[in-house]
Amino acid sequence: MLLELDLESERPLYQQLVNAIIKGIATGELQPGESLPSVRMLAQDLGINMHTVNKAYHLLKADGFLHIHRQKGVTIASVLPSADRAFHEKTRADLEPIIAEAVSRGMAEDNFLALCRSLFAEMRAKRTAKK
Amino acid sequence: MLLELDLESERPLYQQLVNAIIKGIATGELQPGESLPSVRMLAQDLGINMHTVNKAYHLLKADGFLHIHRQKGVTIASVLPSADRAFHEKTRADLEPIIAEAVSRGMAEDNFLALCRSLFAEMRAKRTAKK
DNA sequence: TTATCTGTTATATAATTTATATAACAACAC
DNA sequence: GTGTTGTTATATAAATTATATAACAGATAA
Numbered sequence: 316m317l318l319e320l321d322l323e324s325e326r327p328l329y330q331q332l333v334n335a336i337i338k339g340i341a342t343g344e345l346q347p348g349e350s351l352p353s354v355r356m357l358a359q360d361l362g363i364n365m366h367t368v369n370k371a372y373h374l375l376k377a378d379g380f381l382h383i384h385r386q387k388g389v390t391i392a393s394v395l396p397s398a399d400r401a402f403h404e405k406t407r408a409d410l411e412p413i414i415a416e417a418v419s420r421g422m423a424e425d426n427f428l429a430l431c432r433s434l435f436a437e438m439r440a441k442r443t444a445k446k
Numbered sequence: 447m448l449l450e451l452d453l454e455s456e457r458p459l460y461q462q463l464v465n466a467i468i469k470g471i472a473t474g475e476l477q478p479g480e481s482l483p484s485v486r487m488l489a490q491d492l493g494i495n496m497h498t499v500n501k502a503y504h505l506l507k508a509d510g511f512l513h514i515h516r517q518k519g520v521t522i523a524s525v526l527p528s529a530d531r532a533f534h535e536k537t538r539a540d541l542e543p544i545i546a547e548a549v550s551r552g553m554a555e556d557n558f559l560a561l562c563r564s565l566f567a568e569m570r571a572k573r574t575a576k577k
Numbered sequence: 578t579t580a581t582c583t584g585t586t587a588t589a590t591a592a593t594t595t596a597t598a599t600a601a602c603a604a605c606a607c
Numbered sequence: 608g609t610g611t612t613g614t615t616a617t618a619t620a621a622a623t624t625a626t627a628t629a630a631c632a633g634a635t636a637a
Contacts, residue, residue, distance in 0.1 A: 327625085329625090337546050341545075341547070353582080353583065353584080363625080366627095369585085384583085385583065389583095396550075398548065410561065410565055414562065414569070428562060431545065438545070458594080486611090494596080497598095498596060516605085
């Protein structure tokens, strides 16, 4: 899997890692049941610390995206977490400030929805390309 | 203006303030040209430090939402910033991880778009209610 | 057995971010 | 003069982020 971290970003490395892995799942680059590199291997590949990778893995485990076995290693969950009520509420809370700014800047609703659709399309495109 | 800060939130206070003011503009609660409380007054009202308010004000000034005059005080810009290319790119970057997780959790695109629409509708509702 | 690989845990340190506390300054209004 | 504005400076504390080492238990392979 191709992973790009931006050391200059204001977003913490572990958060960038979490996002990258979820994006990998969304695009089908990472399939359910698939193995991920060990914390030490990935840390070395990315040139970052082992604990930073470990933190990202455990956040993803807490959300149900990963399974971690003490000796077998880390794998993508075979059954991915669902879009339950808690996720809906979190997503709503995350979207609110983004949409508020869009409205304040006079961005048309259709324009915003088109942007969302293009992002969905991007992920779908990679998914179908993989299969 | 009604401002609610969550001291338990993982989001920094100054960021919550920025979001709250942009939301106020989006809902029409805060009108272009309108005056905002002084940094000291607002800080006292919210029970937080002056510099925390000052930081939020200056971030909003840097984005063109506020005007700050040395003695006249702080006002909402009479001409709000537009949804330029930089904003589009920033919004795209912010939406990507949110949509990636929605896709990973099997949330339907229409479902996600409906959530966005309901947030637009909420702000529109308050806008028309104010006028 | 020995060596190597897992994730786990512990400890320590450094840099940055967040938030607060005080204080003083210059420019304006009353 | 007094009080208000934003501005600037300094200091401190707490939390977050990231790194550096080290050791441990369990499994696997040479």
